[in-house]
Amino acid sequence: MKRNRKIISVIVAIIVAFYLLNLFLNYYGDWLWFNNLHYGSVFSTMIIAKIVSFVVFFLVFVLFFSLHLRLAHRRGQLSRQNIYLPEDDPRQVILQLYKGKTIFWIWAILTLLLGKFMGSYAVDQWNNFLQFIHASSFGIQEPIFHKDAGFYVFKLPVYQFITSWYLFMVGMTFIAVMASYYLDNVFSSVGKGFQVLKPVRRHLLSLTGFFVLGISVSYFLKLYNILYSSHGAAYGPSYVDVHAQIPAYWALFVVSLAITLLLFLSRAFRKKKIILYAVGVWVFVLIGFVWIYPSIIEQYVVKPNELQKETPYILNNIKLTREAYGLNKIKVKPFPVDDKITYKDIEENRNTIENIRLWDRRPLIQTYKQLQEIRLYYDFNSVQVDRYHFDKYTEVALAGRELPVSQIPNRAQTWVNTHLIFTHGYGVVMNPVNEILPNGMPNLVVKDIPPTTTVPLKLKQMGIYYGEESNQFVLVNTTAKEFDYPKGDDNVYTSYAGKGGVRISGLFKRLVFAWKFSDIKILLTGYLTNQSRIMFYRNITQRDKTIAPFLSYDSQPYMVVGDDGQLYWIHDAYTTSNMFPYSEPVTQNLSERGFNYINNSVKVVINAYNGDVSYYVINPNDPIIQTYEKIYPKLFKPFSDMPEFLKAHIRYPTDLFNIQTQMYNVYHMTDPKVFYNQEDYWQVPNESYNNEQQKMFPYYIIMRLPETQKEEYILMLPLTPSKKDNMIAWMCARCDAPNYGDLIVYSLPKDKLIYGPMQVEARINQQPDISSQLTLWGQQGSQVFKGNQLIIPIKNSFLYVEPVYLQSDQGKIPELKRVIVTYNDHIEMKKTLEEALQAIFNSSGSQDTLSAPQVKDIVNIVKTSLSAKAKEALDHYNKATEYLKQNNWAGYGKELQQMKAVLSKMTRDSTTSQEANKEPMKQ
Incomplete structure (x- = not known):
């Protein structure tokens, strides 16, 4: 027996030692990584918080659980000694373990395993515990309990967790104690009931008292959870919650507390029925006041007068929701639409016109891939939009050329290639968003490898060791040269000269990382060399989350070419909470409440070569970021410390803008009656892309806002009424200093029709000359599709601009072939934006509504001739137009041929002077 115990002890010791070694080696590798980034204090704070959380809750559970088990074991001793069980009773086998110290080891192992589980469960709350200790004030009081919002964001989650954890602990202890008493045969049947020894009964009653104490606290906390109710006309406490549910929870709390006292003081009562009476009162309150009474109030008090009763609570919801999402800072301005702009107005807004984004990011990335990946192992993950000051303020599209392992041919994916040779991407590709070459390609101002540029950009360090697709660890500064970039038929190799990654000198560190990545080749x-470095967590999103897992991150990091010639990633980070009182969550489902507070408080900058990560606080007034600054004083930097050349590239994030737009569509209604009836609900309009409808995505544009003096970089989106297609407003976020972050909604006249995106799309599709041309292109082994539609405010009018792309079924290289411009009732499709604008706003100031250039020139000739032949040509033209509307291409072609014959004869018979006055025919 002793030998078996020793074997068990050795096995347990080996398992524990292996577990601790695994923890140490993993955490030690991360500690080296954090220290390399000068964030060792951040790592220490997180690790200490996790360790303290585990130890405290582990010890509390072990002490409580083992104390009650020991008490049960002692009180069951007398019964255990007098047990006489039938031979077929399953307890016969278990009772053999009660001899000697075997039962001690069984309960000890069970206690430790459960303690580990309960401690690990608490570790997940480490961030909440830190926020609880360093909580900040919001300076906003909710109107029901008059507590600061900081109580709900920082304090209440911890109280709720501790209560649920406590109930779980008491519940498991009660089950274990009952099992112990059952094995000890404490419960003996007497007649129709059970006989339980007094000490055992007192023990079970006291444990029940502990459990009911937790129940009473949970009902007390339910009072505060009322602020997240979704039962009323608006999110948050409703009339029923305040006048029925809250009093009911108070009653349950008081009754539960009374039952707790009765259970703890049970030995002072001779008649134990008083506890049963108290439980009966508790059940009565639960059924009568928590379940039935609120329903009666809802049905007979609220429903007949719902708007009147719910108005104060709707106002509370509107106020605090607007506060939580920053909607209260939105400025609303009128935008009177007059549709009276001329070509002179176009010229006065030339900077806006020259930055209209004709290159949609979706076809553009395909063009980049075909033209600029150079070698098969390079890849462009995404194309983002930014602006640079060249000879003018220019909006550009930009993408980094990365080198993911997945692009390397399977036969070449050896360990040396994937971890030592192909370690990084190289360079960027950039083009102005509105410039088109004669062949329909973008005008690449930065291109090729090594990169060349036609604009004033310094391109010094183009290696991309950290990016969106850098997922595997790599070893640099080794004796194997790294592939840098291809040059003709040869390759250029390099050795990493930066400080990114962790030095892997020495056998011990090699062992650490071989263990961490389960890769013995690192060791072998x-x-x-002693100067070699290992780079991991190279994916920039993973890198951000590893350093600061308590922040949320935007889905679209973007690359910047710095004035120092290096490449940087800028990644927007958010502070979020789902505990802001009275605020409507972004999403609601049965399993999880979505966040109901968000703030873009941090701009994260990552150096693509060194991997340095900096967290700049752009909104120091956010209480959540103030709390994190207290917790991690060495992590965050003031925004003033960001280099000026990077400040010029910050932009309002699209994810936040989408969320704010989604909430503003409802919460622009501040009148409770309008809100209750949802009379003025807005929505994000649909747009057509590649012949499919989808929600319109906000777009960046350089333009001059009304009442401003110069162009600036903004993010904007049109809005339409619910279930209608006409435009009702447009919303924008300003991106340039000193107005960064300003949100403006320009409301449109409600008594006038302003076309929305789908209405304009329908009008374009109904133009015979445009639809026929696109249909013809699509029948010649090519795919024709329209890009994103941009609505451009010019003075008090709107231009609708939509690019048209042609893509061969074989080459898969989208070419920008036409630009469609819509203004008022006029639509033009031309080769360039400028041609389309000139066609809409001709020199006389009037608009020309026809769109087929060949036919218009012919019509002009016919109009200048009074001869019979001219009238005959006009007749053929009219017939051709009719055939065109009917999609009768044979008839259309026949009439054009006859018109050509008539015009040819007219040309031969005309005089030289008449020839000189004719405009050249456009082919």
């Missing part, structure tokens, strides 16, 4: 390879 002969390529490493």
Whole structure:
């Protein structure tokens, strides 16, 4: 028996030692990584918080659980000694373990395993515990309990967790104690009932008292959870919640507390029925006041007068929701639409016109891939839009050329290639968003490898070791040269000269990382030197989340070419909470409440070569970021510390803008009656892309806002009424200093029709000359599709601009072939934006509504001739137009041929002077 115990002890010791070694090696590798980034204090704070959380809750559970088990074991001793069980009773086998110290080891192992589980469960709350200790004030009081919002964001989650954890602990202890008493045969049947020894009964009653104490606290906390009710006309406490549910929870709390006292003081009562009476009162309150009474109030008090009763609570919801999403800072301005702009107005807004984004990011990335990936192992993950000051303020599209392992051919994906040779991407590609070459390609101002540029950009360090697709660890500064970039038929190789990654000198560190990545080749390879470094967490989103997992991150990081010639990633980070009182969550489902507070408080900057990560606080007034600054004083930097050349590239994030737009569509209604009836609900309009409808995505544009003096970079989106297609407003976020972050909604006249995106799309599709031309292109082994439609405010009018792309079924290279411009009732499709604008706003100031250039020139000739032949040509033209509307291409072609014959004869018979006055025919 002793030998078996020793074997068990050795096995347990080996398992524990292996577990601790695994933890140490993993955390030690991360500690080296954090120290390399100068964030060792951040790592220490997180680790200490996790360790303290585990130890405290582990010890509390072990002490409580083992104390009650020991008490049960002692009180069951007398019964255990007098047990006489039938031979077929399953307890016969278990009772053999009660001899000697076997039962001690069984309960000890069970206690430790459960303690580990309960401690690990608490570790997940480490961030909440830190926020609880360093809580900040919001300076906003909710109107029901008059507590600061900081109580709900920082304090209440901890109280709720501790209560649920406590109930779980008491519940498991009660089950274990009952099992112990059952094995000890404490419960003996007497007649129709059970006989339980007094000490055992007192023990079970006291444990029940502990459990009911937790129940009473949970009902007390339910009072505060009322602020997240979704039962009323608006999110948050309703009339029923305040006048029925809250009093009911108070009653349950008081009754539960009374039952707790009765259970703890049970030995002072001779008649234990008083506890049963108290439980009966508790059940009565639960059924009568928590379940039935609120329903009666809802049905007979609220429903007949719902708007009147719910108005104060709707106002509370509107106020605090607007506060939580920053909607209260939105400025609303009128935008009177007059549709009276001329070509002179176009010229006065030339900077806006020259930055209209004709290159949609979706076809553009395909063009980049075909033209600029150079070698098969390069890849462009995404194309983002930014602006640079060249000879003028220019909006550009930009993408980094990365080198993901997945692009390397399977046969070449050896360990040396994937971890030592192909370590990084190289360079960027950039083009102005509105410039088109004669062949329909973008005008690449930065291109090729090594990159060349036609604009004043310094391109010094183009290696991309950290990016969106850098997912595997790499070893640099080894004896194996790294592939840098291709040059003709040869390759250029390099050795990493930066400080990114962790030095992997020495056998111990090699062992650490071989263990961490489960890759023994790190330990065995002969390529490493004392100067070698290992880079991991290279994916920029993973990198951000590893350093600051308590922040949320935007889905679209973007690359910037710095004035120092290096490449940087800028990534927007958010502070969020789902505990802001009275605020409507972004999403609601049965399993999880979505966040109901968000603030873009941090701009994260990552150096693509060194991997340095900096967290700049752009909104120091956010109480959540103030709390994190207290917790991690060495992590965050003031925004003033950001280099000026990077400040010029910050932009309002699209994810936040989408969320704010979604909420503003409802919460622009501040009148409770309008809100209750949802009379003025707005929505994000649909747009057509590649012949499919989808929600319109906000777009960046350089333009001059009304009442401003110069163009600026903004993010904007049109809005339409619910279930209608006409435009009702447009919303924008300003991106340039000193107005960064300003939100403006320009409301449109409600008594006038302003076309929305789908209405304009329908009008374009109904133009015979445009639809026929697109249909013809699509029948010649090519795919024709329209890009994103942009609505451009010019003075008090709107231009609708939509690019048209042609893509061969074989080459898969989208070419920008036409630009469609719509203004008022006029639509033009031309080769360039400028041609389309000139066609709409001709020199006389009037608009020309026809769109087929060949036919218009012919019509002009016919109109200048009074001869019979001219009238005959006009007749053929009219017939051709009719055939065109009917999609009768044979008849259309026949009439054009006859018109050509008539015009040819007229040309031969005309005089030289008449020839000189004719405009050249456009082919």
